Amino acid sequence: MDILQLLISGLANGCVYGLIALGFVLIYKATEAVNFAQGDFMMLGAFMTIGLTNTEYMGLPFWMALPISIGLMALFGYLLDRFVIRRMIGESQTAVVILTIALGFVIRFGAGLIWGHEPQSLQNPLAGKELHLGGLVLGLEDVAVIIVTVLLTWALYEFFNRTKMGLAMQGASQNQLAAYYMGIPVKRVQGLIWALAGGVACIAGILFAAKGAVDPSTGLMGIKAFAAAVIGGFGSLPGALVGGLIVGVIEPFASRYIAAGYSQIAPYALLLAVLIFRPHGLFSQVRVKKV
Amino acid sequence: MRIVFKTDYMQDIRPWKDRYQLVLYLLLFALMLAAPFLMDAFYLGELNNVLVWAIAGLGLMILTGHTGQASLGHAAFLAMGCYTNIILMEQGVPFMLAFPLAGIITGVVGMIIAIPALRLHGIYLAIATLAMSILVDDIIVLTEPWTGGVGGKYAPSVNVFGVMVDRWGTPREFYYLTLGVVVLVTLGYINLLRAPLGRSFIAVRDSEVSAQAMGIDVARTKAISFGISCAITGLAGALMGLFAGAFNNETFSVIISIELLMMIVIGGLGSIHGAFLGAIVIGFLPQFLSLSKEWIGAAFGNDNISIPGMEFGVFGMILIVFILFEPMGMYGRWLKIRTFIELFPFYRKDMFKRQKSYLKTERLR
Numbered sequence: 001m002d003i004l005q006l007l008i009s010g011l012a013n014g015c016v017y018g019l020i021a022l023g024f025v026l027i028y029k030a031t032e033a034v035n036f037a038q039g040d041f042m043m044l045g046a047f048m049t050i051g052l053t054n055t056e057y058m059g060l061p062f063w064m065a066l067p068i069s070i071g072l073m074a075l076f077g078y079l080l081d082r083f084v085i086r087r088m089i090g091e092s093q094t095a096v097v098i099l100t101i102a103l104g105f106v107i108r109f110g111a112g113l114i115w116g117h118e119p120q121s122l123q124n125p126l127a128g129k130e131l132h133l134g135g136l137v138l139g140l141e142d143v144a145v146i147i148v149t150v151l152l153t154w155a156l157y158e159f160f161n162r163t164k165m166g167l168a169m170q171g172a173s174q175n176q177l178a179a180y181y182m183g184i185p186v187k188r189v190q191g192l193i194w195a196l197a198g199g200v201a202c203i204a205g206i207l208f209a210a211k212g213a214v215d216p217s218t219g220l221m222g223i224k225a226f227a228a229a230v231i232g233g234f235g236s237l238p239g240a241l242v243g244g245l246i247v248g249v250i251e252p253f254a255s256r257y258i259a260a261g262y263s264q265i266a267p268y269a270l271l272l273a274v275l276i277f278r279p280h281g282l283f284s285q286v287r288v289k290k291v
Numbered sequence: 292m293r294i295v296f297k298t299d300y301m302q303d304i305r306p307w308k309d310r311y312q313l314v315l316y317l318l319l320f321a322l323m324l325a326a327p328f329l330m331d332a333f334y335l336g337e338l339n340n341v342l343v344w345a346i347a348g349l350g351l352m353i354l355t356g357h358t359g360q361a362s363l364g365h366a367a368f369l370a371m372g373c374y375t376n377i378i379l380m381e382q383g384v385p386f387m388l389a390f391p392l393a394g395i396i397t398g399v400v401g402m403i404i405a406i407p408a409l410r411l412h413g414i415y416l417a418i419a420t421l422a423m424s425i426l427v428d429d430i431i432v433l434t435e436p437w438t439g440g441v442g443g444k445y446a447p448s449v450n451v452f453g454v455m456v457d458r459w460g461t462p463r464e465f466y467y468l469t470l471g472v473v474v475l476v477t478l479g480y481i482n483l484l485r486a487p488l489g490r491s492f493i494a495v496r497d498s499e500v501s502a503q504a505m506g507i508d509v510a511r512t513k514a515i516s517f518g519i520s521c522a523i524t525g526l527a528g529a530l531m532g533l534f535a536g537a538f539n540n541e542t543f544s545v546i547i548s549i550e551l552l553m554m555i556v557i558g559g560l561g562s563i564h565g566a567f568l569g570a571i572v573i574g575f576l577p578q579f580l581s582l583s584k585e586w587i588g589a590a591f592g593n594d595n596i597s598i599p600g601m602e603f604g605v606f607g608m609i610l611i612v613f614i615l616f617e618p619m620g621m622y623g624r625w626l627k628i629r630t631f632i633e634l635f636p637f638y639r640k641d642m643f644k645r646q647k648s649y650l651k652t653e654r655l656r
Contacts, residue, residue: 034414087615094361095614097417098556101549102610109604223425223545226418234414265429268422275419276407 004136006252012142012211014248015149019204020225021232021240022153023197028234029160030169030193033085033096037104038201039222044107045073045202046122046209046218047115054123062124070202077198081191089176089187104219112216119213126210145207152203153241156196160237169193227271246270306481323470327463335462341574342469343530348555348566349476350523355552356561357489358516359496364420365524365551367427370543372397372525373532374431374438377446386449394526401521405514424548431540443539446532458534469530476523480563483519492516496561546603553610559620568621572609577602619643 023038035041051057052065060068084103088096129140160166172179172186179186208214228247232239247267254266297303307313327335351365372393379389408419431438438444448457456464483489491512494502499509532538550573558569580602617624623643631638 028414034417084611084615091618093414094355094359094417095556095618097361097414098553099611099614102553102607102614105603105607106611109601109607223421227422230415230418262429262433265426268426271422272419272426275411275415275422 006256007249008136008138008142010249010252011245012139012145012248013251014228014245015145015241016204016208016211016244017221017225017228017247018241018244019149019152019200019207020222021228021244022156022237023201023204024225024229025232025235025237025240026156026193026197026200028173028229029237030173031085031190032173033088033093034100034234035197036097036100036222037107037219038197039225040104040107040111040219041073041077041198041201042205042208042222043214043216043219044076044111044205045069045198046205046214047111047120047216048072048202049206050120050122050209050214051115054120066206069206070199073202073205074195074199077201078191078195080198081194085194086187086190089190104222108216108219115216117215119215120209121213122206122209124210139211141207141210145211148203148207149241152200153237156200157237165189165192224267227267230271231274304485306478306485320474327466332462335466336458337574337578339462339466339469339534341570342466342473343527343534344551344554344573345567345570346469346473346476346530347524347527347551348558348570349480349563350520350525350527351551352555352560352563352566353480353483353492353523354516354520356555356565357484357496358492358513358520360513360516361417361552362420362520363417363545363548363552364422364424364427365520366543366545366547367420367424368397368401368521368524369528369531369547369551370427370431371400371521372528373538373543374444375525376529377444377532378437380447380449387451390449390526390529393529394522397525397528398518398522401525402514402518405517405521406510408517410510421545421548424545428540428544439539441539443537443542444532445537446535449533458536465534469534472526472530476526477563488512488515550606553606555620557610557613557620559622559624562620562622564622564625565620568625572621576606580605 020038020042023041024035027033027035027038049065049069052060052069053062058065080103084099085096088099124141126140126144131138131140131143160170168179168184169189169192171182172184172189176186179189205214208218224247225244228243229240230243231246232241232243234240247270250266250270251263254263258266302308307316326338330338347365347369350368351362354360354362354365375396376386376389376393379392380386384392404423408416411419432440434440446458448455448460450456451464451468454464455461456468458465484493491502491507494505494507495509495512495516502512503509528543535542554569554573555566556569557572558567559565584601613620619626627643630642
């Protein structure tokens with residue numbers, strides 16, 4: 001029973017990692033860039049929702065605030081692409097990485113200015129309620145997190161594989177110039193994907209803030225989500241979720257069964273091990289380039 | 292308007308272009324030598340800090356600027372150099388031996404780490420090094436018997452050719468020690484770039500495929516580049532430890548790694564000048580910010596503004612501006628300005644234009 005309890009809480013944590021990793025993968029899949037600020041997007045989304053819902057700020061009803069904040073974050077993602085990232089088309093991947101790291105710094109700074117540096121929690125209708133299943137006691141938020149994540153991953157997966165837009169996004173990433181020639185509006189596709197990533201980050205942020213507390217440096221958790229994305233193979237949506245779950249589950253088990261001091265190493269050690277032995281992740285989609 | 296005519300093959304080979312350039316650098320060197328007599332102890336300390344950062348920047352520049360491998364984990368090697376130096380000295384090794392050994396050991400370890408890491412490229416390498424940088428914090432705590440863990444360690448004063456050098460006791464001597472290391476590293480760097488090894492670094496950066504076609508062993512070149520880069524970073528780390536006086540597991544955090552990478556990007560990737568220019572920005576930004584805070588505070592009649600985290604916010608904004616508008620960094624901008632002046636009426640906007648590369652993935656779906 002104990003193990004099962006650990007497993008469930010690990011899964012719920014893992015889902016949040018998975019959702020952030022989904023954001024990485026979305027952007028990577030469509031533009032081959034890596035958004036190191038994805039964790040900070042999540043933090044910003046969480047704070048935006050807190051700003052809309054919590055009684056000490058605007059005090060809107062929870063279910064009304066959700067779509068507004070998700071929309072706002074999507075808009076933020078779109079505008080960011082429109083005015084900043086789009087200029088980077090044709091520059092090296094490393095330049096985009098450094099740019100997004102810098103964006104992360106700026107977002108963290110901005111959030112600290114607006115909402116302060118104390119950890120805050122999202123007031124939500126699910127808080128504190130518990131679900132009794134046999135001998136298990138589950139927080140209702142944990143259950144909600146797992147359900148939302150699985151649904152979202154499935155929806156995005158279908159979107160990428162079934163819809164015209166999803167295919168256009170894949171095409172734009174596989175060969176930008178060829179996609180232009182084929183009449184895919186590469187720039188608009190890229191804008192959309194950033195908007196989508198913003199929305200997904202906002203959902204991750206809402207779930208995270210409902211489960212615990214956020215402060216401006218929460219965005220650094222994005223590094224753990226990297227581990228998730230890398231384990232999943234950076235480019236596979238279900239892979240990102242599985243990677244997130246693996247990282248999420250390993251953490252509570254490591255802190256329980258491995259000596260203190262070694263336990264927080266576990267996710268990163270796993271990340272390095274995966275990178276060394278399976279450099280393109282467990283769900284690899286890369287073949288050696290031929291000239 | 293000064294035009295360098297090529298009349299001799301030596302002009303391509305020797306480290307300076309012409310006598311004019313040589314004189315400029317000698318003047319700069321003389322100025323640096325005179326610096327302790329021109330400024331007070333506080334600014335000398337700041338200048339010293341800048342020089343230490345510049346060495347670390349040179350280390351990363353070899354890897355990122357000249358071999359094209361982005362590393363987000365160089366703070367790990369700073370830490371390794373710092374701890375190796377201090378631990379060796381505690382074992383009774385004199386500083387003059389411990390210091391180069393710290394560099395060599397860090398370099399060798401870096402090269403060993405590089406062998407698996409360099410199978411990765413681009414983003415994956417950046418993430419692997421980032422993970423490494425995070426792990427170092429925990430590893431330092433876990434190896435407490437040697438490293439002092441959370442309690443940290445204190446740097447003793449060191450003996451350089453019979454002169455006791457200490458950051459606080461004898462800042463002037465410490466400055467000359469740093470300057471000496473800077474000069475040696477820089478000259479070594481310049482020579483490296485003239486040698487076949489340095490040329491092969493650049494070839495690997497520009498195109499791995501073409502480099503391979505020219506007979507360069509890409510994996511070996513990358514590993515050597517990683518090793519040299521780590522060795523220099525290790526030296527910088529050793530100096531940083533001595534400069535800080537006290538350090539523990541949190542001194543060399545991931546943030547330092549990121550700062551280091553950002554520093555060389557602001558300075559200008561792929562140029563030795565870039566490391567120094569970036570170090571100047573990093574070194575003087577906190578001072579500049581606190582000064583401008585005071586100034587703004589005085590202007591608005593509110594003399595106590597404190598904005599936590601402002602340093603990084605401003606730093607991030609500077610970086611964004613540079614990446615968007617001047618990807619070649621400060622040195623790239625200076626090159627443009629200089630060319631504009633040198634060629635006065637003939638400068639054209641597209642003289643430094645680079646070929647854009649549109650992306651193609653290696654993924655299957």
